[in-house]
Amino acid sequence: MKIAVFVSGRGSNLKAILDSSDLKNLIEIVCVVSDKTDCQAFQIAASYNIKTITVGNKEYMISFSELIKLLTELKTELIVLAGFLKLIPAEFISFFESKIINIHPALLPSFGGKGMYGLNVHKAVFDSSAKVSGTTVHFVDASYDTGKIISQSCVNINDVNSPEEIAERVLKLEHKILPEVIKAFAEGKIKKVNNRVIIS
Numbered sequence: 001m002k003i004a005v006f007v008s009g010r011g012s013n014l015k016a017i018l019d020s021s022d023l024k025n026l027i028e029i030v031c032v033v034s035d036k037t038d039c040q041a042f043q044i045a046a047s048y049n050i051k052t053i054t055v056g057n058k059e060y061m062i063s064f065s066e067l068i069k070l071l072t073e074l075k076t077e078l079i080v081l082a083g084f085l086k087l088i089p090a091e092f093i094s095f096f097e098s099k100i101i102n103i104h105p106a107l108l109p110s111f112g113g114k115g116m117y118g119l120n121v122h123k124a125v126f127d128s129s130a131k132v133s134g135t136t137v138h139f140v141d142a143s144y145d146t147g148k149i150i151s152q153s154c155v156n157i158n159d160v161n162s163p164e165e166i167a168e169r170v171l172k173l174e175h176k177i178l179p180e181v182i183k184a185f186a187e188g189k190i191k192k193v194n195n196r197v198i199i200s
């Protein structure tokens with residue numbers, strides 16, 4: 001299965017996908033797309049000889065409509081948002097309907113929505129005094145963090161002393177769950193039953 005990974009920063013989830021032995025013979029990352037020209041994730045992509053593309057409004061970037069063409073030419077079957085911060089236009093989302101997934105560092109539908117990214121999420125979880133947190137992989141629809149949930153994984157945070165500690169625990173889960181969902185996708189195991197998404 002040919003996939004495109006969209007990133008804006010560190011790229012640790014990209015690295016987890018690239019290093020997953022379960023995915024080795026199942027997927028090919030055809031390109032890594034970012035709204036930032038110099039992010040750590042691009043360095044990771046370059047070290048694996050993967051094509052990088054920048055999308056946005058600046059003259060040296062391509063537009064989302066050009067990106068649709070490019071991803072189609074590359075025969076992209078799945079788009080994985082792994083820390084991509086730019087809002088994706090509705091036209092792009094409807095073109096790739098049911099083919100875009102996102103990983104979020106909390107248990108949706110709580111702690112999601114506009115502004116809920118990076119450490120902001122873990123600060124909100126910490127301040128709420130929640131006893132568990134976790135990660136969610138979901139389909140992407142036209143608004144932030146509201147698409148159907150594909151998979152979740154949770155961790156006890158009863159004893160944490162800072163949002164950073166929550167982030168660290170959740171990131172470990174992310175690196176496990178994202179390759180698992182991609183594998184299920186590649187194997188055709190993700191289905192809709194009774195208006196719910198299940199992994200069969």
Ligand code: GRF
Pocket residue numbers: 007008009010011012013014041081082083084103104105118174
């Ligand atoms: C992750 O926490 C992910 O859940 C969120 O953005 C972060 C990206 O981290 N959407 P990285 O760039 O993969 O290290």
